[in-house]
Amino acid sequence: MTVEIQNQVACAECGALIDVDDSHEIDGKPYCGDCTVCCESCGDYVRTDDAKTSDRGDCYCESCYDEKFVRCEGCGCEVRRDHSYSSDDGNDYCPDCYHENYTRCERCDCEVSTDDSYTDDDGNCYCETCYHDLYCHCESCDHEICNDDAICIDGSVYCESCAPSGGEWEAGNFRPVQSSRLVGSRRSFGVELETSACPDYEDLEGRTIFGAKEDASISGKEFVSPILSTDAGLDAVNQFCALAVSNDFAVDSKCGFHAHFDVRDLCTAQLKSVAYAYHRTYEAWAAFVSSSRRNNHYCKAATWDSVDLQGISDMEGWQSFTARLDRYAWVNLHAYNKHGTFEVRLHNATLDGEKVCNWIKAHTRFIDGVRNKTFAEIDKMFGHTVKSAFAGLAKLWDDTELTSFYAERAEKFGTTVTSREYAAA
Numbered sequence: 199m200t201v202e203i204q205n206q207v208a209c210a211e212c213g214a215l216i217d218v219d220d221s222h223e224i225d226g227k228p229y230c231g232d233c234t235v236c237c238e239s240c241g242d243y244v245r246t247d248d249a250k251t252s253d254r255g256d257c258y259c260e261s262c263y264d265e266k267f268v269r270c271e272g273c274g275c276e277v278r279r280d281h282s283y284s285s286d287d288g289n290d291y292c293p294d295c296y297h298e299n300y301t302r303c304e305r306c307d308c309e310v311s312t313d314d315s316y317t318d319d320d321g322n323c324y325c326e327t328c329y330h331d332l333y334c335h336c337e338s339c340d341h342e343i344c345n346d347d348a349i350c351i352d353g354s355v356y357c358e359s360c361a362p363s364g365g366e367w368e369a370g371n372f373r374p375v376q377s378s379r380l381v382g383s384r385r386s387f388g389v390e391l392e393t394s395a396c397p398d399y400e401d402l403e404g405r406t407i408f409g410a411k412e413d414a415s416i417s418g419k420e421f422v423s424p425i426l427s428t429d430a431g432l433d434a435v436n437q438f439c440a441l442a443v444s445n446d447f448a449v450d451s452k453c454g455f456h457a458h459f460d461v462r463d464l465c466t467a468q469l470k471s472v473a474y475a476y477h478r479t480y481e482a483w484a485a486f487v488s489s490s491r492r493n494n495h496y497c498k499a500a501t502w503d504s505v506d507l508q509g510i511s512d513m514e515g516w517q518s519f520t521a522r523l524d525r526y527a528w529v530n531l532h533a534y535n536k537h538g539t540f541e542v543r544l545h546n547a548t549l550d551g552e553k554v555c556n557w558i559k560a561h562t563r564f565i566d567g568v569r570n571k572t573f574a575e576i577d578k579m580f581g582h583t584v585k586s587a588f589a590g591l592a593k594l595w596d597d598t599e600l601t602s603f604y605a606e607r608a609e610k611f612g613t614t615v616t617s618r619e620y621a622a623a
Contacts, residue, residue, distance in 0.1 A: 348414035369409035393418030453547035
């Protein structure tokens with residue numbers, strides 16, 4: 199019962215008489231100043247016993263305190279909420295404890311317990327699944343190897359230095375010809391064709407200039423061309439594909455077809471233009487392949503954009519930029535530092551000579567056509583839709599049959615890139 203004497207009331211906590219003007223009403227009851235504190239954040243008064251005091255000595259109501267602070271699950275210290283880290287299981291941490299206990303996978307960006315993470319030789323951290331998707335260890339020396347570079351013999355995996363000889367051979371010699379009428383470019387290129395099965399593949403040694411390599415990520419062999427160019431390069435590709443088909447070679451979803459295009463003749467500005475043009479036309483190129491290849495872990499969409507490219511002023515900057523990029527991008531600029539090439543990894547695995555050769559024609563002509571364009575000219579050339587990008591590609595290709603081939607491919611995979619109707623390929 200509140201006792202009021204003239205202009206005074208009794209504190210609901212301690213009973214002391216206080217002037218009404220000096221009292222603080224909480225939940226309809228008066229309290230004296232000794233029994234209340236003012237919240238540092240919202241300015242409301244709260245009973246002293248109900249207040250929360252920060253480590254700095256500031257007092258808050260419970261709601262404001264919980265909005266501003268958490269207790270670290272690791273060390274128990276108080277942390278400002280906007281400076282704290284929350285783990286995926288809902289626990290809050292100070293920055294030091296969070297980074298001591300958790301990291302994020304470099305590849306899929308999921309949260310990983312530090313104890314369960316895997317670190318590659320470059321110091322990048324991965325979850326278990328992503329690490330084993332990318333790397334294995336040599337059976338002999340235990341050295342870490344990229345799966346693409348691993349050599350698998352009789353179920354054991356080796357690095358190049360430790361691999362027993364046998365089962366492989368180097369690509370042979372290639373002689374270009376004068377004519378480039380079919381390919382439409384003098385630019386050099388190379389082809390890597392992965393297989394899931396290649397019975398009696400040893401019979402091909404000496405019958406093709408393609409070499410045979412082991413690859414731990416596939417169940418067959420990887421067949422690699424020498425550096426090719428001119429129409430003779432297309433002939434070499436068609437010859438190998440014909441041999442592969444006649445020998446009942448096969449591919450599956452784990453296999454890839456990777457094409458390298460020589461860009462060593464390009465200056466920094468031209469390299470940037472070609473890279474930007476690829477970035478602007480990704481949706482069009484992706485329309486030519488099945489959904490299983492789009493944003494596949496082994497041919498992901500690029501994570502860089504025009505801002506990153508514009509910041510590059512010289513060849514040293516270009517090499518530094520490409521060295522940091524993921525080699526498993528759909529257009530792998532990282533390959534420049536090792537091979538002087540752009541590696542295009544987007545296409546489905548195939549042993550169809552026409553598909554391989556058309557992909558080579560499309561990209562060599564594309565690189566030639568955009569290398570001297572400014573970013574603004576590239577924007578104008580390809581527009582902002584898949585159809586406008588395809589129209590720009592068709593103009594660069596200047597080849598009715600090639601244009602029809604890719605319009606039909608896109609239609610087959612669910613994208614109409616022209617106003618004309620095409621039957622499925």
